[in-house]
Amino acid sequence: MKSPKCPRWMQRFFARLSSFATRRAQDDRLEEEIEEHIALQTAENLRAGLAPVEARRQAILKFGAVEAMKEDYRAERGLLFFENFLRDLRFALRMLRKSPGFTIVAIATLAMAIGANAVVFSVLNALILHPLHIPQAESFYAIQHGNEPSSHQSYPDYLDLRDRNRTFDDIAAYDAAQVGLDTGENPSRVWIILASANYFDVLRLQPFLGRFFHASDERGPNSAPYIVLSYAYWHTHFQDDRGVVGRVVQVNKHPFTILGVAPPGFNGTLVFFNPGFFVPLVDQEQVEGVNDLDARGHRFIFMTMGHLKPGITPAQATADLNSIGSYLEKTYPKDDDQRTFALARPSLYGDYLGKPVRAFMTGLMLLSALILLAACANLGSLFGARAADRSREVALRLALGASRSRILRQLFTEALLLSLLGGALGLWGSFVLLGALSNWQPFSRWPIQLPVNPDANVYGVALLLALASGFLFGAVPMRQVLHTNPYEIIKGAPRSVVRGRITIREVALVVQIAICALLVTSSIVAVRGLLRSLHTDFGFDPNNSVLADTDLSMSGYSDDRALQMQKRMVDTMATIPGVQSVGLIDWAPLVSGGGIDSMVFTDAATDFRSANAAAASFMFGISPEYFQAARTTLLAGRTFTWHDDQNSPRVAVINQEFARRLFSSPANALGGYFKRPDGTRLQVVGIVENGKYHSLTEDPQPAMFLPFLQSPSTQTYLVLRSDRDPAQLAAAVRGAMRILDPSLPVYMGPWNQELATTLFASRIAAITLGVMGAIGAMLSITGIFGLAAYSVSKRLRELGIRMALGAQRKEVLQAALGRALKLLAVGSAAGLLLGILASRVLASVVYQATPRDPVVLTGVVAAMLVLGIVATWIPARRALSIDPAILMRED
Amino acid sequence: MVLKTLDVLGPLHGYGIARRIEQISGDLLAVNQGTLYPVLLKLEQEGVIASEWGASENNRRARFYRLTREGRKQLQVETLDWQQTAAMIQRFFAAKAEDLS
Numbered sequence: 001m002k003s004p005k006c007p008r009w010m011q012r013f014f015a016r017l018s019s020f021a022t023r024r025a026q027d028d029r030l031e032e033e034i035e036e037h038i039a040l041q042t043a044e045n046l047r048a049g050l051a052p053v054e055a056r057r058q059a060i061l062k063f064g065a066v067e068a069m070k071e072d073y074r075a076e077r078g079l080l081f082f083e084n085f086l087r088d089l090r091f092a093l094r095m096l097r098k099s100p101g102f103t104i105v106a107i108a109t110l111a112m113a114i115g116a117n118a119v120v121f122s123v124l125n126a127l128i129l130h131p132l133h134i135p136q137a138e139s140f141y142a143i144q145h146g147n148e149p150s151s152h153q154s155y156p157d158y159l160d161l162r163d164r165n166r167t168f169d170d171i172a173a174y175d176a177a178q179v180g181l182d183t184g185e186n187p188s189r190v191w192i193i194l195a196s197a198n199y200f201d202v203l204r205l206q207p208f209l210g211r212f213f214h215a216s217d218e219r220g221p222n223s224a225p226y227i228v229l230s231y232a233y234w235h236t237h238f239q240d241d242r243g244v245v246g247r248v249v250q251v252n253k254h255p256f257t258i259l260g261v262a263p264p265g266f267n268g269t270l271v272f273f274n275p276g277f278f279v280p281l282v283d284q285e286q287v288e289g290v291n292d293l294d295a296r297g298h299r300f301i302f303m304t305m306g307h308l309k310p311g312i313t314p315a316q317a318t319a320d321l322n323s324i325g326s327y328l329e330k331t332y333p334k335d336d337d338q339r340t341f342a343l344a345r346p347s348l349y350g351d352y353l354g355k356p357v358r359a360f361m362t363g364l365m366l367l368s369a370l371i372l373l374a375a376c377a378n379l380g381s382l383f384g385a386r387a388a389d390r391s392r393e394v395a396l397r398l399a400l401g402a403s404r405s406r407i408l409r410q411l412f413t414e415a416l417l418l419s420l421l422g423g424a425l426g427l428w429g430s431f432v433l434l435g436a437l438s439n440w441q442p443f444s445r446w447p448i449q450l451p452v453n454p455d456a457n458v459y460g461v462a463l464l465l466a467l468a469s470g471f472l473f474g475a476v477p478m479r480q481v482l483h484t485n486p487y488e489i490i491k492g493a494p495r496s497v498v499r500g501r502i503t504i505r506e507v508a509l510v511v512q513i514a515i516c517a518l519l520v521t522s523s524i525v526a527v528r529g530l531l532r533s534l535h536t537d538f539g540f541d542p543n544n545s546v547l548a549d550t551d552l553s554m555s556g557y558s559d560d561r562a563l564q565m566q567k568r569m570v571d572t573m574a575t576i577p578g579v580q581s582v583g584l585i586d587w588a589p590l591v592s593g594g595g596i597d598s599m600v601f602t603d604a605a606t607d608f609r610s611a612n613a614a615a616a617s618f619m620f621g622i623s624p625e626y627f628q629a630a631r632t633t634l635l636a637g638r639t640f641t642w643h644d645d646q647n648s649p650r651v652a653v654i655n656q657e658f659a660r661r662l663f664s665s666p667a668n669a670l671g672g673y674f675k676r677p678d679g680t681r682l683q684v685v686g687i688v689e690n691g692k693y694h695s696l697t698e699d700p701q702p703a704m705f706l707p708f709l710q711s712p713s714t715q716t717y718l719v720l721r722s723d724r725d726p727a728q729l730a731a732a733v734r735g736a737m738r739i740l741d742p743s744l745p746v747y748m749g750p751w752n753q754e755l756a757t758t759l760f761a762s763r764i765a766a767i768t769l770g771v772m773g774a775i776g777a778m779l780s781i782t783g784i785f786g787l788a789a790y791s792v793s794k795r796l797r798e799l800g801i802r803m804a805l806g807a808q809r810k811e812v813l814q815a816a817l818g819r820a821l822k823l824l825a826v827g828s829a830a831g832l833l834l835g836i837l838a839s840r841v842l843a844s845v846v847y848q849a850t851p852r853d854p855v856v857l858t859g860v861v862a863a864m865l866v867l868g869i870v871a872t873w874i875p876a877r878r879a880l881s882i883d884p885a886i887l888m889r890e891d
Numbered sequence: 892m893v894l895k896t897l898d899v900l901g902p903l904h905g906y907g908i909a910r911r912i913e914q915i916s917g918d919l920l921a922v923n924q925g926t927l928y929p930v931l932l933k934l935e936q937e938g939v940i941a942s943e944w945g946a947s948e949n950n951r952r953a954r955f956y957r958l959t960r961e962g963r964k965q966l967q968v969e970t971l972d973w974q975q976t977a978a979m980i981q982r983f984f985a986a987k988a989e990d991l992s
Contacts, residue, residue, distance in 0.1 A: 029954070033905055033928065036953045040906040041924075064923025072929040 030073055038063055084406075088413035095414060101874045102386065102789075103418070106379050109782045110422025110469060111429060112775050113375035116368045118430035118454065118462045123437075124361045126271070126452040131347035133265045135204040141314065142269075142305040142350045143171070143321060146340025149351035152299035155281070155292060157328060157336065158196070161304060164324045167317040171306040172202035173281060176273065177288050180554025180745050182250035183237075189554065189745045190233070190276035191447045193268050194287060197224060197280050200262075202306050203269070209234075210245035210260025213280050221293055224280040225256045231264040233276040251279065253556030253743075254286040267451075269305065269346045274447040289553040289714060297335035305346045314343045371775055374512055376469045378782040380476030381505060383415065385790035387477035394481055407481055415474025416467065423466025430454070430462075442760055506819075509783045510827040516776030517831020517864055518838060523769035524859045525839050525850070530762050534752075538590065539655075539691015541631035542751040546720045547588055548573075548733050550746045553714040562714050565741070569718060570623055572740060576732045578724040583629030586621040586713035589693040591754045596620075600704070602662060603673040603681065614674070615661045617654075618693045618701060621708035627653075627688060629719040637670050637686030645709035653686035658702035682706070696758055697843075719751070726750040765842065777867055780827075784871035788820040792875045796882065804884035816879040817872050824871075828864040835860070894958060894966045897940065902957035904945075905931060931956060939965045 038059045045055035060066075096103040134140065143161065144151040153161070153173065162171040174195040181190045193199075200212035208231055217224045227249070229238065238244050247258045256279070267274045281301075285291040292298045308317055318341060325339030344350035348357050387394070394407055431454060438453050552562045566584055573582040587596060599613035624640045626632075635656070644651055652674075654662075659669035669684050676682065682704075690700045722729050730748045737746050756763075792799070799812055807815075839850060896911045897903060903911070908931075909924040934940045939962035945955040958966070 030928065032952065033954050034925075036904065036951055037906045037909070037924065039951065040904075044910075062924055064925040066925065069923070069925035069928065072926070073932060 030070065034063070034066065084409070085413065088410045089417065091410060092414040092417045096418070099386070102382065105782055105785060106382065106418050107422045107425060109375045109379060109778050110419055110466070111425035112778050113368075113372040113426070114419075114423045114462060114465050114469065115426030115430040115433075116771075116775060117365075117372055117465055118427055118458055119433055120361070120364050120368045121461050122430070122434055122454045122458040123450070123452050124365055125455065125457055126450070127348065128358055128361060129457075131271045131345070132269060134269075136307060139308045139310075140203075140305065140346065141308060141317070141343040142303050142346035143341050144303075144344045144350040144352075146322070146325075146342045147338060149344070149355065151303040151344075151350050151352075153301045153304050154296050154299045154335070155301060156294065156296040157299070157339075158301055158304050160328060161321065161324055162196075164327070165317075165320050167309055167312045167320040168306040169309055170198055170202045171304055172196045172199040173301045173304045174199060174268070175281065175284075175300055175302045176275065178551065178554075179252050179279075179287055180551070180743075181276070182253070182743060183247075184249075187555075187743050187745045188237075189551070189747070191273075192227075192287070193275040193278045194281045194284060195278050197282065199278065200228070203266075204307070205263060205266060207260040208263045209242060210258070212262075213259055213278075218280055218282045220282065221291055222283050222286050224282055225254065225286070226259045226280060227251065227256045228259050228278040229261045230267055230275055230277060231262055232267065232274060234261045237276070252287060252289075252554050254283075256283075269303070270349060271347045272448050272450055274449055276447070289558060296332055303346060303350070318343055371779065372465060372469060373472075374508070374779050375782065376472040377476075377505075377508060378512075378779060378786050379418075379469075380473035381790060382782060382786035383411075383473055384477045384480060385786060385793055387411065387480050388790065389793045391480070395485075404482060408478060411477060411481065412471065412474045416470035419466045419470030419473070423462055423469075426466075427459070427462045430458075442756075506787070506823060509780075509787060510823050510830070512776070512783050513780045513824055513827025513864075514831040514834065516773070516780040516867070517828045517860060518834045519769060519773040519776045519831075520863045521832055521835025521856065521860045522838055522842055523766060523773040524856050524863075525835070525842060525853075526762065526766040526769050528853060528856060529842070529850075530759065530766050533696050533759065533762060536692075536696065539632055539689055539693075540589065542590075542755055544721060544723055545629070545751045546722065546726050546729050546733065546748065547591065547717055547751045547754055548720065548730075548737070548746055548748045549588065549715075549717040550737075550744050551715050552744070554745055555741055555743045557714060559712065563709060563712055566623075566708065566716055569716070569737075569740060570625070572736050573718055573720055573733065576720075576722075576729070576736060578722045578729065580721045580723075581625055581629040582623075582721075583626030583719040584623035584708060585626050585630075585717050585719065586708065586711075586715045588717040588719070588751070588754070589618075589620070589691060590696070590758045591717070591751070598704075599677050600658075600662065600702070601675040601677070603675060605675055608675075608677045608679060610677075613677075615658070615702050617658055618703040619711075620703065620705045621711040621713050622705050623708055626705070626719065629721045631721070632691065633689045635687045635689060636666060637684070639686055640707040642709070644707035648710075650680055650682045650710055651685045651707065652682040653688055653705040654684055655688050655703045656690045657700040658704055659684075659687055661702050692758075696762070777863070780824075780867055781871040784820050784824060784868065785874065787823070788817050788872045788875035789878075791819060792816045792879045799879055800882050800884040803882055809880055812879055812882075813876055817876055820872060820875075821868060824864065824868045828861070831864075832857075832860055894934075894939065894962055894969070897956060897958045898963070898966055902945070902955040904953040904955050906953075908956065934962075938962075 038056070041059035041062060042052075042056045045058050046052065048055075050058060063069075131137075132140065142151055143153075155173075158171070158173045162173075165171065172195065174193050176191060177194055178189055178191050180187055196202075197213050197218040198215040200207075201214060205212070207228070210228075212228055213224060213226045217226065229244070234240065234244065244258050245260055248255050249258060250256070262278070268278075279287055282293065284293060284300075292300050308314070321341035322339075325336075325341055328336040328339045342351075345354050348354035397407060398404065434452050434454055438449065438451055441447070441449055552558075552565055557565050570582050570584050573579060596619045597616050598619040599608075599610055600615055600617050601608060601612065602614050605612060605614075622640070624642055624644075627634055627639050634653075637653070639653060640651065654669060656666060659666040662674055663669035663672050663684075666687050669687060672684050673681050674684070688705070691703070692698060693701055693703055718733075720729065720733065726749075733748060734746065737744060795816065799816060802815065803812060836852075843850075896908055896915075900907070900911065905927060906924075909927050912927075931940070931942075935942055935956070939959060940956050941959050942954050942956045944952055946952065
């Protein structure tokens with residue numbers, strides 16, 4: 001018996017499915033059969049001697065209730081559940097089309113809330129859950145310092161860690177660098193990874209093309225002139241040419257052989273950094289121009305990392321590393337002090353970015369979940385208001401014999417339809433947004449990109465959220481329906497209106513409005529601060545100046561040749577028509593993001609350990625005309641001349657803050673001496689104004705300027721001051737550069753545009769706050785809308801009576817919406833107050849963020865007012881359009 | 892019952908089946924004849940009976956149901972089942988106290 005059962009069930013299902021498709025024809029068939037049946041029975045009855053009319057009546061009686069039987073028949077025949085679902089769906093669509101205001105608000109709210117969740121989740125997914133596409137990523141750790149979230153190591157220390165540990169399979173090291181790549185055509189600057197030769201083996205990767213370099217390839221400094229291209233760089237710069245393997249290209253004028261291409265999706269171990277290619281670390285001298293491979297004190301390696309051996313816990317590995325650390329401290333007391341270690345995830349630069357990013361993303365995820373919850377609560381109350389409006393319809397259906405579950409199913413269909421529509425819209429929006437985010441390169445100089453394209457996980461989560469929120473807010477009016485007493489409602493029993501009591505729903509609404517007002521306040525403050533920071537005092541004038549920057553080491557210059565080239569560059573640029581002055585600096589402030597920090601010591605110092613330093617100061621190497629070109633004011637003393645070179649005494653120009661820290665006052669500083677960590681003694685010959693060097697929000701920082709002839713660097717920024725159009729000027733500069741050396745890769749742009757990097761944080765803050773403010777506004781609108789709509793529909797009759805008794809429009813509105821507007825006012829005031837307090841936090845990100853600004857205050861009030869009007873528009877119109885006559889007749 | 896009727900009488904329309912069941916049961920099973928049709932549909936969907944249009948006695952279009960091969964098999968199985976069940980129940984009723992001791 002058992003075996004045929006299952007197929008029969010299936011067979012039946014398919015039969016039902018097919019008959020579902022042809023249900024019209026089948027209805028006709030049944031009709032016909034019934035007709036025939038009754039005709040035959042009538043004939044039979046006639047034969048039995050009944051009168052024709054009676055014969056037919058008896059026949060029909062005998063057949064039984066035709067409609068009930070038809071219903072059964074249909075139930076047997078098709079997919080009842082599915083058919084009902086379709087009917088519900090059609091009904092829901094009709095209902096939604098009938099109230100477009102509600103539909104739009106609901107879908108928009110859900111789209112925003114679900115979209116926000118999808119975006120946040122995919123970023124979380126890309127950065128934290130699945131950041132590394134390497135085998136066994138879970139046992140892969142970066143080694144960072146025990147006392148600070150940094151992972152820098154020196155090469156000799158790395159070798160000791162690699163060879164002395166007993167807990168890692170193997171340890172790889174890497175550093176990032178920028179090189180000039182010459183493939184025979186346009187020379188270009190490329191960011192690369194300098195990797196230990198075991199790098200790819202430690203990562204357990206296989207090449208996409210050709211081969212990787214291995215530990216066996218390196219035999220001392222500059223012994224492995226090989227490069228491995230990243231897949232993306234191969235794709236964009238070599239047009240997927242499979243013939244690149246074996247080609248020889250020039251890296252900083254040194255011949256390197258392309259060995260192979262890394263697998264797609266692998267861009268090194270930092271998620272946001274996309275290097276062009278990989279070069280063995282032992283070639284550091286050719287690539288970076290310096291050889292630090294033997295310098296134990298020079299921690300130039302960015303990160304060391306590896307897979308733990310199977311069965312080893314992170315705690316065991318840390319203990320192992322720390323024992324090597326104490327060995328290093330004992331053996332090399334001069335270079336290695338405090339060598340403790342900790343393990344961290346490599347993808348976000350260990351804990352340096354990892355910890356804040358994880359905390360931030362977790363917070364954001366929680367926040368967006370809360371947003372969704374709040375959206376559901378608001379939509380639930382809106383939905384409840386609609387259900388209350390429809391209580392007559394529901395009562396009627398109940399009275400006609402519909403089961404309560406059938407009615408609930410209809411309501412849920414409506415809720416789910418809304419949430420799925422909203423979810424689809426939200427997902428589409430987040431898809432667009434994430435696509436833009438993935439392709440977005442916030443810093444033109446760095447290959448920084450966030451690969452946050454949504455994957456299947458994200459779609460799954462979005463669908464789940466949509467369904468969950470549909471059930472959540474669909475469930476709100478459930479109690480209402482279950483307790484509907486059709487008899488009472490149709491009779492028109494008076495609904496009791498409880499007034500004056502503060503409900504939880506109202507408190508929640510006030511909180512939402514307050515948060516919304518807070519966000520609106522903060523975003524206006526942020527935008528104002530951002531605008532103001534563009535007109536702040538930088539200590540130089542970024543307007544009307546163009547920056548051209550290059551690194552001479554990329555074309556093989558060093559030492560004297562580099563200096564001579566730099567001199568020639570300054571001279572040549574000065575002859576370009578329209579250029580008023582040309583200055584040279586090794587790191588342009590606020591642009592390069594880096595800048596060099598150097599410890600400085602008082603003249604009396606003899607022990608140059610960092611603990612004894614008088615200050616950490618920014619250090620810039622400049623040409624004599626730099627201050628003039630940058631428009632930095634010289635307050636006292638002199639600037640440099642071309643005679644401040646290697647043969648003359650060491651001199652420096654310092655800023656006011658430097659003078660204050662080391663000499664207590666500018667007056668003492670002029671002519672005074674200070675020392676650098678290598679013991680060189682410098683005399684202060686001039687003092688300039690303070691400026692911003694690293695970020696706009698930094699406190700005044702000490703800075704020293706040294707003549708570039710005494711402090712050579714191949715890194716070269718040319719500041720050209722000119723009133724000419726930047727694009728024209730750039731072309732002229734490029735032409736001049738080409739004559740000087742055609743192989744030199746140059747970046748160029750107006751200085752004020754290059755500040756974008758510095759403004760990044762405040763810009764992001766403004767955008768984030770703006771988006772959150774918009775979501776908050778959306779929530780507040782649905783909240784107020786829901787409350788107002790509910791109160792209007794509950795008190796429809798009361799309002800009608802009032803109007804019939806001659807109440808004015810104003811009074812009606814007051815009665816209908818007074819409470820909602822009162823809540824709005826309370827919430828807005830609270831939010832504004834909170835916003836003023838929160839601006840102190842904002843001040844750390846956005847320059848000069850202050851809410852004590854009439855623009856901010858009026859802006860917030862206006863925004864909340866608009867919000868209130870939008871939210872109460874539909875209920876107000878409804879309240880005003882009440883026709884007492886119709887209302888009275890209805891009941 | 893439907894299956895047996897069709898087995899005995901060959902192809903038959905709905906009214907015929909209803910009449911037949913009434914007759915055989917001696918009018919004891921005088922349920923609403925209409926309830927027959929959903930049952931017929933279910934059996935047809937299960938594939939144990941098939942139906943097609945034909946002409947009835949008074950030359951009207953009627954739907955005739957007939958047993959399929961699978962239906963015949965099903966009937967055999969169920970007949971056997973029923974006989975076993977009936978026989979067992981029969982034995983229960985026939986059993987007397989002394990038989991068990």
